[in-house]
Amino acid sequence: MKRKRVLFIVIGIALISGTLVLAFAYTAGLFGGRITSETFLQDTPKTYPAGYRRAHGKGICFEGTFRASGQAVPYSIARVFAQQNVPVIGRFSLGSPDPYAPDNSTRTVSMAAMLTADDGEQWRMKLNNEPFFATRDAEGFLKQMEAYKPTSATGIPDPARVAAFLKEYPEAQKYVEWDATAPWTRSFAGAQYNVINSFILIDAKGKKQAVRWSMVPHAPFTSWSVSQCEEASHDFLFEDLKKRLEKGSLYWDLVLTLAEPGDPVNDPSQVWPENRRQIVAGTLEVSHVFDQTKGGCRDVNFDPTRVPKGITLSDDPVLAARAGIYSHSHSDRVREIGYGKATDAVGKPQKETLRNK
DSSP, X not given: OHHHHHHHHHHHHHHHHHHHHHHHHHHTTSSTTOOOGGGGGTTSOTTOOTTSOSSXXXXXXXXXXXXXXXXXXXXOOOGGGTOSOEEEEEEEEESSSOTTOOTTSOSOEEEEEEEEOTTXXXXXXXXXXXXXXXXXXXXXXXXXXXXXXXXXXXXXXXXXXXXXXXXXXXXXXXXXXXHHHXXXXXXXXXXXXXXXSOEEEEOTTOOEEEEEEEEEESSOOOBOOHHHXXXXXXXXXXXXXXXXXXXXXXXXXXXXXXXXXXXXXSOTTSOOOTTSOEEEEEEEEEEEEEOGGGSGGGGOOOOTTOOOTTEEEOSOHHHHHHHHHHHHHHXXXXXXXXXXXXXXXXXXXXXXXXXXX
């Protein structure tokens, strides 16, 4: 009896251990074809420059101050909405993954920011100049990338593959049309940066309010003509930003859009009606920029799911996926920097002689 009991215990431990191993393997996407956060980074070239972000590789750090207006206080207990001066560190970047991309290579420009309130709570955000996401979920983004890959025979996407994708994700047609017709911004300073996901504000009584927000510039929007875009210098947008800041600070209003019952808070591809109430929660002042090789924003994971008390996440599936993707990218960069593999990303080119030591 004793031997049988020991045998059952051993078998039980083995079953539990095996189940855990399989669970971890499944979560990591090692079998079953499951889409994981690593799946979104699988196309990163092995020769990708060490120390750089896997997306939005070309960027510049900024420092500034957020000054709350007080208008959001009735909706959230987050200190950032009540504090007069909140220090901010952030980053402007291009939508291209290439850290050496010319500034006229993509229409997408981005702002990332980390606000740290006096109670120690941090609010990290990532915003693009795009007004909505292409698909209703993260898997759709991967399918879109695959559908629009040029074929080796023609050099353009396969029409049948594109049609099949749009049949499965009809909402993406709206993004395709926007991408084909929207003007290209000629300045980081005049771009409006939008959070495409929904979040929930929580007030002192526990009442919840779904919101989205945008950084709306004080500077006027200017766009490139076709010829201006083609003739633009390699670093035009970044040089323009530096020149503007030499003359004075740049400003953006943090505008919160309040959802009403029935508005889709779990679908970033859907735009809310234009008549939704908006409030200016405060103003961001960007005072100066500096190269990311000096640190600062370079080592910050601008994970948009990192929110302070008084703000919580919606059930948007794209928002949930972003946390893991950002974490993997950040871990890869930190590991490369820590092991001395990063070159110009940290301003310390690796010497060939190090290999012989």
